[in-house]
Amino acid sequence: MKKLIELHHINKSFDDQVILDDFNLYINENEFITLVGPSGCGKTTLLRIIGGLESVDEGQVIFDGKDITKLEPNERTINTVFQKYALFPHLNVYENIAFGLRLKKVNEKEIEELVKWSLKLVNLNNYEDRKIDSLSGGQQQRVAIARAIVNKPKVLLLDEPLGALDLKLRQNMQYELKELQKKLHITFIFVTHDQEEALSMSDTVVVMNSGLIQQIGTPEDIYNEPKNRFVANFIGESNIIRGKYLGDKLVEFENVVFECVDTNFEKDEICDVVIRPEDFDVVSLDKAKLIGIVTDKVFKGVHYELCVDINGKEYIVHTYEEAEINSQLGLAIDPFEIHLMKVPQIEKA
């Protein structure tokens, strides 16, 4: 795979507040890469740096082998779907979408075809003549997507492009965008708050927190093998328990010894154990390795979410069968469902 974009040692501060701290990232050609992280962690800033709308304090942006750090946004073959749409209020839908094509002197007939094509893509047939302020938030968002995609850029930056859409439409658009990315061979750099969206659409997920990369990996890696507490908590729900590695694929927590699959720990090393709520098996009390008291239950549609008190600590357990509040619950965990994380040096002391 070819590296299309390389970010080298990017530093960016606003008024002494460090937003990106020695940030390094490679993005491959045709990759669908998603940035996730809490609000204010620098996702939009990162996209703006790639798009050329924000300068860097230090570091380089390399595009296709060339240093583009100093290039103006209009000199980059990158288009953006802005977080707040940024549509042209004086132009109708057609002219908004045609804006980029007009600048490239595409002939009128081709413009018309492309605008129609892109409107169909975002499910807005026959909206050509509508004024921007007559559109709903979701419709504006889709026009913003069409306006960027119609230029068929090499790289598309999408800053929470589906945030204003309802669930059904969002799922549709997720599918359409993914298909489009594959068909047009566009590199997508996608920002979202929705971790499910991140996991289901991306080739690669980048989890960020306060300007630092916490973990980069495939969606499976990120979900199944979070590197630290932050990632484990941010991506999906997790039960994180302090434990001790006993060697020979054995780990002890809650005073019980479990089999696990991790090996890269020293004997007697303190570690964090991650167990996803859906990875607990509810078993009869005599077969259980852990026994807790159900303190709360919430029906979630497909499953029940139970709060279980084990030795005074609260665990979240997902199960398909209902359980009575205040009843005893027996739990077991398969070895491959137990994931161990290194504990940061400072916390060990």
Added chain:
Amino acid sequence: MKKHNIILPLYIIWLIILVLIPFILMLILSFAHTDGLDFSNISFSLTNFKEIIDPVYFDAYANSIILSFLASLICLLLAYPIALTITKFKNNKLKNIILIMFILPMWSNMLLRIIGWETLFQPNSILNYFDISLNLIGSPIAVVIGMVSTYLPFMIFPIYTVLNKIDPAVIEASYDLGATKTQTLRRVIFPLSLPGIYSGITMTFLPSATNFALPERLSAGKINLLGNLINSNFGKTFDYGFGSLLSVILITIIFILTIFINRKDKDGDLLL
């Protein structure tokens, strides 16, 4: 909402006393012939209407339109870059200070400023110290310069207001889609600032076209505008009928233009 209930009737009474009644009186007078303020021999006819198309007055009409058009155009060409530059300042305090510097002259008496220009335009002025003699008095240039200097702030302000309101993200979107700075100015910033330009033009063109003190002083009475015509009918020849007719026509034109501007200016925050 309560507040409106008290202010609205007051406002309407005000409007009736100060606008509607005088207008109706003038409308009636435009059909009338009197001996000055002596209304005993008053008679009504349409002759005043015939008189307005008398070629004697065409000069005044043409001067009004051409000179104020020129003045507005120059105001626009000066004001646009000024307004655009002010919006570029990041610091809001600095923006306001610069804006006030341009608006400040408006608060001094207009006649005083015109007399200032008048002395400067004389063949013999303080500029003689620098071996310069402008000698512009009586020329259309003097009148246009006077108009531009008087009404420039009225052009800067509405344009600045619209430019300042343009969402920076929209301009970034234009760059992002491949537009250069010039293309962005032409395709995004300029069209979005049109309402400000319309209202700036009304606020410079109308008062320029109807001014009478300014052309009288700077042209040494040689160039007449519509305002001078009205002024001399009321103040010199005492032809109240004809003067009223001219005023009524002027008010109608202003009224139509204002409606047009209001249409373009939906937020209603452009007219000073």
